[in-house]
Amino acid sequence: MSMIRYCVRSVAAMVLVSLLSGIAQATNLYVLQGTFRQHTTYAYTVTATPADTFYISTTVPLPHTNTLLGHRQKIVACEIIADPIADSGWQMTDSFGTVWSTTEWYYVPESTVLTRQVECIDETTYGNIVTSSGYPVSTTEIPSSVKRWLEADSVSQSTVPEIVRLAEELARDTRTQIEVVGRILGWIRANVEYSCSRTVCVPVFEVNALFTLQNRIGNCVNFANLAIALLRAAGIPAMPVCGFVADRAESHAGHAWIAAYFPDRGWVEFETANWIPAYGEVPVTFLLPQHITLYYGEGEGVCNALFTELHTAEFTITDRPVAVSEVSAQIAAGEAVSWVATLDSPYDEITTFALHVDGVPRGWHTSLSECDVTIDPDGVADTCDILFTVYPSNSVRTGTEATITLYAETADGEAVGAVVAEIQIIAR
Secondary structure (H helix, E strand, O other): OOOOOOOOOOOOOOOOOOOEOOEOOOOOEEEEEEEEEEEEEEEEEEEEEOOOOOOEEEEEEEOOOEEEOOEEEEEEEEEEEEEOOOOEEEEEEOOOOOEEEEEEEOOOOOOEEEEEEEEEEEEEEEOOEEEOOEOOOOHHHOOOOOHHHHOOOOOOOOOOHHHHHHHHHHHOOOOEHHHHHHHHHHHHHHHOEEOOOHHHHOOOOOOOHHHHHHHOEEOHHHHHHHHHHHHHHOOOOEEEEEEEEOOOOEEOOOEEEEEEEEOOOEEEEEOOOOOOOHHHOOOOOOOOOOEEEEEEOOOOOOEOOEEEEEEEEEEEEEEOOEEEOEEEEEEOOOOEEEEEEEEEOOOOOOEEEEEEEEOOOOOOEEEEOOOEEEEOOOOOOOEEEEEEEEEOOOOOOOOOEEEEEEEEEEOOOOEEEEEEEEEEEOOO
């Protein structure tokens, strides 16, 4: 089993210039800042055919407006259209505020079509990620209603020794919860291959976490279940999230990712699979551009009959983040600040890069989700995202300032880029 090394040391750095599709880029190592905003008209259609009965029941979730750390979803309009006209219908609201709409037809000789039409605006914020949730997470900081998401289940076997050992290794020497989340997601991205082969997709036979860890292959559900198992093994509540990534005109499948619970921020969603944004609008990331969240936790059954699904989307991107090589943050003692730094390989061949941090004041803690990354330009992506976290000591004085540099170099010491972070301690 390959493991990650975490390191901090000094070396000279230099800045190169390249271009990522859709984003003006100033360096091969950069941080995106600003907002990715998309206006989407999205439709989900379920076509059902009676099997042994003329009764058809179809249930779909109605997405709702929510605001999370780094992501906001605003539902402008949502409508259910039934063809033929339904005989009856009803709705129920789950504990997360999601409304489930059930439509019923009693005498159907051929087929039914149910369409959920949604108009929404999604915003993903790039830049400073500030949190005060330390690690390990105390159970007293977790509400009783959330503790159920710490328990192992049949697809997220968080108590299996293999998963426990890996979670302990990834969480070692961390002080903040965001570090652990970043390391787990980084490890999965680097070590599990995305596949939609017959053994994992047609139909989905094996999506559990242990299968995924042992075989290092899977689809988006495999990635999500493994992330959930590792987070729970590390003492962090986590649950599945289901939705759609509106970066294409149509798809016959939805998408799965996760939410992790932070005592100071509540539930925060993260992308877990090697998802590649269509058209190269932004780099591969565990942030959520173009994601439409439909529901949390376990869902309801879609239909009691034979059915097919189709997602369609028309969208307009109205705002994009920009790439910068200098960042700044004002945080209070006891808070950590993180950035998602993107390393864009300037080489045409497979290259391994080492990442380092310089200028860390005595007593401060810094962390990288990965210290060594390998990028294959012909692989899944020619970029890699790294979570860079700075956590000052709890005793740091108000007004203290620090300049910390993150930089990358090749195995033979050639510098390829740097990000300079200016941090000031303020009173909250």
